[in-house]
Amino acid sequence: RAKGNNLTSYELFNVEMRQTMLEVFELETSLRQALEQQQFILHYQPIVSATSLELLGFEALVRWVHPEKGLISPGKFIPLAEETGLIIPLSEWIFQEACSQMAQWCADFRMASSLKMSINIAAYHFQSPQFLEKIDQILTETQLLGKNLKLEITESLLIKNTDRFLSLVPQLQQRQIEISLDDFGTGYSSLNYLKRFPINTLKIDKSFVDGLDYQKNQADVSIIEAIIHIAQSLGMDVVAEGVETDRQRQQLQQLGCEAIQGYLMSPPLTSEKAREFINRQLSVTSDQSHT
Ligand code: C2E
Ligand code: MG
Numbered sequence: 001r002a003k004g005n006n007l008t009s010y011e012l013f014n015v016e017m018r019q020t021m022l023e024v025f026e027l028e029t030s031l032r033q034a035l036e037q038q039q040f041i042l043h044y045q046p047i048v049s050a051t052s053l054e055l056l057g058f059e060a061l062v063r064w065v066h067p068e069k070g071l072i073s074p075g076k077f078i079p080l081a082e083e084t085g086l087i088i089p090l091s092e093w094i095f096q097e098a099c100s101q102m103a104q105w106c107a108d109f110r111m112a113s114s115l116k117m118s119i120n121i122a123a124y125h126f127q128s129p130q131f132l133e134k135i136d137q138i139l140t141e142t143q144l145l146g147k148n149l150k151l152e153i154t155e156s157l158l159i160k161n162t163d164r165f166l167s168l169v170p171q172l173q174q175r176q177i178e179i180s181l182d183d184f185g186t187g188y189s190s191l192n193y194l195k196r197f198p199i200n201t202l203k204i205d206k207s208f209v210d211g212l213d214y215q216k217n218q219a220d221v222s223i224i225e226a227i228i229h230i231a232q233s234l235g236m237d238v239v240a241e242g243v244e245t246d247r248q249r250q251q252l253q254q255l256g257c258e259a260i261q262g263y264l265m266s267p268p269l270t271s272e273k274a275r276e277f278i279n280r281q282l283s284v285t286s287d288q289s290h291t
């Protein structure tokens with residue numbers, strides 16, 4: 001047996017494993033507390049018209065304000081929340097919060113009633129039997145209309161839950177709640193299912209948008225072109241995510257992409273900053289109406 005520093009790789013692996021497990025366990029415990037102590041906040045990233053830059057809506061993006069570690073990104077804790085089942089109460093909180101916020105803006109700004117709040121939907125949340133019931137409850141409580149809501153689902157969620165999806169769709173349509181397919185092109189990408197599912201919007205993944213710069217990647221241009229053609233022929237609209245340069249914006253616009261989202265226009269904003277964004281939008285549109 002190894003002694004002192006002379007650990008075998010097997011034992012070293014165990015030490016590291018132990019460390020990782022401890023960290024995960026710690027994070028899991030504090031995730032539980034975070035929910036109780038309301039340490040989560042939502043940021044809102046504007047989605048705008050590629051041509052006029054007019055505000056069309058926001059995507060709600062969750063953050064964890066950890067008392068010691070500061071802001072933790074969803075990439076770090078969403079998977080953990082999924083493993084521990086905490087994803088359901090967390091998702092319900094996110095839904096509630098995003099709807100309350102949107103309802104508040106609708107009450108304060110007339111133009112906000114044409115905006116859509118996009119909410120990322122986790123698979124377990126989507127599968128939960130109370131999914132629709134909870135949405136109805138929240139819409140009633142907040143007095144928000146379904147037409148102000150858009151659910152972002154991924155291709156993998158769709159593929160793994162097609163029956164569930166098809167049974168929910170008429171109910172969502174009845175409430176005028178729209179559906180976006182997020183990170184489109186990175187998942188299973190079976191084009192065959194697209195025509196079977198009434199999806200309103202395809203969100204072109206950032207990885208394709210990245211390739212638009214300096215025309216580095218002709219393949220990405222072709223892929224984006226193809227996605228836009230497919231969307232148009234199926235009566236869907238297109239949002240490009242991760243737009244960072246005006247060159248990308250121009251190319252997307254030329255290719256026929258209606259809407260864009262990314263650091264070029266704005267990073268995800270706190271609710272106060274998002275409110276200012278709406279306000280600025282208002283002054284722009286009212287300026288136009290005077291000329
Ligand atoms: P997503 O839904 O594809 O969200 C877009 C991500 O891209 C966000 O990262 C956003 O901050 C980032 N982003 C936006 N514009 C740009 C840009 O121009 N450049 C770059 N480099 N990045 C940009 P975030 O907020 O870290 O979220 C990451 C992922 O975590 C999301 O990807 C989504 O899958 C998940 N997520 C975020 N919030 C929620 C939530 O409330 N519920 C669930 N279930 N998942 C969430
Ligand atoms: Mg999203």
Ligand code: MG
Pocket residue numbers: 182183203241
């Ligand atoms: Mg996305």
Ligand code: MG
Pocket residue numbers: 183205206241
């Ligand atoms: Mg993405």
